[in-house]
Amino acid sequence: MNKFEETNKELWNELTDVHIKSYGIDKFKNGKSTIDKIQLKEVGDVRGKSLLHLQCHFGLDTLSWAREGAIVTGVDFSEKSIAYADQLKEETNIKARFICCNIYDLKSYLDEKFDIVYTSQGIICWLKDLEKWAKIISDFLNPNGVFYIMEHHPIKDIFNDEKRGELEIIYPYFHSKEPTKWDDDSPDYSDETYIAKNPSYQWQWSLSDIINYLIKAGLQIEFIHEFDKLFYKALPDMKKDKYGWWYLPNYRNKIPLMFTLRAKKE
Numbered sequence: 213m214n215k216f217e218e219t220n221k222e223l224w225n226e227l228t229d230v231h232i233k234s235y236g237i238d239k240f241k242n243g244k245s246t247i248d249k250i251q252l253k254e255v256g257d258v259r260g261k262s263l264l265h266l267q268c269h270f271g272l273d274t275l276s277w278a279r280e281g282a283i284v285t286g287v288d289f290s291e292k293s294i295a296y297a298d299q300l301k302e303e304t305n306i307k308a309r310f311i312c313c314n315i316y317d318l319k320s321y322l323d324e325k326f327d328i329v330y331t332s333q334g335i336i337c338w339l340k341d342l343e344k345w346a347k348i349i350s351d352f353l354n355p356n357g358v359f360y361i362m363e364h365h366p367i368k369d370i371f372n373d374e375k376r377g378e379l380e381i382i383y384p385y386f387h388s389k390e391p392t393k394w395d396d397d398s399p400d401y402s403d404e405t406y407i408a409k410n411p412s413y414q415w416q417w418s419l420s421d422i423i424n425y426l427i428k429a430g431l432q433i434e435f436i437h438e439f440d441k442l443f444y445k446a447l448p449d450m451k452k453d454k455y456g457w458w459y460l461p462n463y464r465n466k467i468p469l470m471f472t473l474r475a476k477k478e
């Protein structure tokens with residue numbers, strides 16, 4: 213684990229306590245799934261399939277996939293997140309396995325293959341090496357296994373996220389080896405009253421980086437879909453629709469904010 217990842221892990225340990233209160237755990241405990249209709253349709257029937265969830269945070273999505281019938285394993289490097297995922301699993305009586313490690317070290321912890329490798333919603337920017345990430349996904353998939361990701365579109369990252377009105381480009385779209393340090397007073401994405409104490413280091417990756425590293429790792433892209441809506445409030449003018457998706461009223465159908473991708477191991 214490098215010094216940037218160590219710092220990021222501290223941030224995610226800090227944020228676990230915040231998100232336990234803001235993620236709607238009570239609704240989940242009462243049976244509500246955190247998997248939206250787009251993912252349910254695009255991932256397809258998971259009943260009886262083994263599913264590896266990379267960067268699972270405290271496992272709400274992992275446990276929701278288990279409720280859909282998958283045999284689930286969730287991985288995250290935040291000790292607090294994984295401890296809470298284990299607690300939730302016990303409290304809800306859902307069968308699941310959680311592993312606490314850096315995804316780049318996963319092969320030292322896990323020696324099996326999966327029907328589905330799944331990851332979603334706020335994960336790419338934490339990855340220092342996307343080529344290795346794609347290789348890890350491919351290595352953990354059974355032949356004909358499926359990889360699925362739902363993620364914010366990297367184009368969203370170029371805009372000034374404090375400015376209202378017309379979108380203003382202030383950040384680069386393309387990848388740099390050195391991460392960007394974030395240490396400002398922006399509120400947390402899930403709890404607008406909370407400002408993180410720990411800084412973070414994040415890497416920008418373009419859409420072609422994501423696609424090309426997956427192809428290079430031996431995956432066949434089945435589809436990539438782009439959406440003008442998002443799973444969280446990333447920009448100040450965003451409004452929520454009746455289904456819980458965030459959109460930019462002045463840019464509907466004009467720019468992508470989110471993508472989904474499904475690929476098959478050859």
Ligand SMILES: C[S@@+](CC[C@H](N)C(=O)[O-])C[C@H]1O[C@@H](n2cnc3c(N)ncnc32)[C@H](O)[C@@H]1O
Binds near residue numbers: 267269273287293313
């Ligand atoms: C935005 S959250 C995951 C998204 C998840 N869908 C959610 O909202 O619950 C990002 C997660 O990535 C994890 N993470 C970041 N870098 C990681 C790494 N190198 N290895 C394992 N987990 C990592 C963090 O601990 C955090 O739980």
